[in-house]
Amino acid sequence: MLTIIDKYILKRYLATFAVMLLLFIPIGIVVDVSEKINKLLENKVPIVEIALYYYNFTVYFANSLFPIFLFLSVIWFTSKLANDTEIIAILSSGISFTRFLRPYIMGASIVSVFVLLMGFFVVPSASEGFNNFRYMYLKGGGKEAMRGDNTDVYRQINDTDFIYVNSFNTDTKTAFSFSLERFKNDKLVHKITATRITWNPKDSTYTLYDYTKRTVGPLNDVIVKLPEKKAVFEFDLEDLTPVVYIAETLSLGKLNAFIDKERERGSSNINVYLVVLYKKYSVPISAFILTIIAVAVSSMKRRGGMGTNLAIGIALAFSFVFFDKIFGVLAEKSSIPPLLAVWLPNIVFGILAIYLLRNAKR
Known part of the structure; x- marks a missing residue:
């Protein structure tokens, strides 16, 4: 059963987190509009598509920056409780610090489940819409947008076939500078x-389009050129897409199936997909980790007041995001196991959370 104190803290936890999102997201939208307004006007983007883009923008960046929003919201309202001596009153009534943490853990559980479901089902769709809009209207003044992002995708499809594309646009389902090479006994x-x-x-x-097929013969090569040709290939549409782009736009089930397929092919980019999954x-x-750190840091009444707690909180929150990004890139570009790289920030800050929690109990 939830006590009055539990309901009070849980309500403050969720309400402050929601308010923090509602405060910062409009600021992010205003900054984004100010940066992109010229290109939006130049490319005459329809109002409906702009509205849809900023919905996707909101989901995409709220998910990316949610640790910072959550951490600052917990720091904020817990510091307020400490400055109003409410925490002292709660602990003086015989409630242990561990018991005091219970509504915080409940709040973190609610937020975690929400973020988990968003990451599985909502964020991939928002990521696809967000990136499609950027490629369609914002890259290269609208002229290079149809070409998508120059990613230079090169993949082995099976034991004999290799494909290459310079870029791919998911909206038009079109790849540019395409080539397919077939080898037998290491010969083209x-x-x-x-x-x-x-x-x-x-x-x-x-x-x-502008189809050319060159068949290597023992004496002479046979070259066939056509302005346009329809064909059936063994590779899937996903094989033409940029590495991170496609991984971010797949729901959980599709992402797992995609990773299994790439692992069977021996893809050299498997670490990139695993980072997105993990x-x-x-x-x-x-x-949970950031909630415990925030409570441990802000539950004491400090001489500098709420400002000191917020300064410490902002430093820790941005440190967490920084390490999360750095280790994610290292997993993609180096030999560090993706599972270790993705979870290392949680492990390091989890140890910090235990240390700070023990000090706070004293």
């Missing part, structure tokens, strides 16, 4: 190139 059999290749969902085919689980757990 044929090479297909096209300036662009487009997916046709109605009949599950691809249309290649972060779906590690980020919600950080809610």
Whole structure:
């Protein structure tokens, strides 16, 4: 059963977190609009698409920065309780510090479940819409937008076939500077190139523009050129997409299936996909760690008041986000195991949380 104190603290926990989101998200939108207003006007972006973009923007960045918002909200209202001597009154009534933490842990559980479900089902869709809008209207003044992001995707499809694309746009399902090479016994059999290749969902085919096929012969090569050609290939549409882009836009089930397929192919980019997968689980757990640190830091009444607690909180929150980003990049670009790299910030700050909690109990 929840006591009056539990309900009071839990209500403050959730309400302050919600208010923190409502305060900072509009600021982020205003800053983003001020940076992009020229390109939005130049490309004559419809109002409906702008509204949809900022919905996706809100979901995407709220999920990315939620540890900072949560940490600052807990620091804020706990410091307020400490300055009003409410914590002293609660502990003086015989309630232990561990028991005092219970509503905080309940609040962290609610937030964690919410963030977990958002990361599984809502954020991937928002990430896709957010990136599609950027590629369509904001990159290269709207001219290079249709080309997407220059990612230079190179993949081995099976034992004999290799594909390469310079860029891919998920909105038009079009890849640019496409090539397919087939080898047998380490010798090139044929090479297909096209300036662009487009997916046709109605009949599950691809249309290649400025098609060229060069078949290597024992004496002479055979070259076939066509302005346009439809073809069926063994690779999937996802094989043409940028590495991180596609991983971020897949729901949990699709992401797991995608990783299994890439692992079977021996993809060299498997660490990138695993980082995206593991972060779906590690980020919600950080809610508990940051909550405990925030309570331990702000539960004491300090001479500097709430400002001191907020300064400490901001430093710790940004340190957590910094380490989270750094180790994520290291997992993608180095030999560090992705699971260790993604969870290392939680482990380090978890140890810090235990240390601060013990000091706070004293």
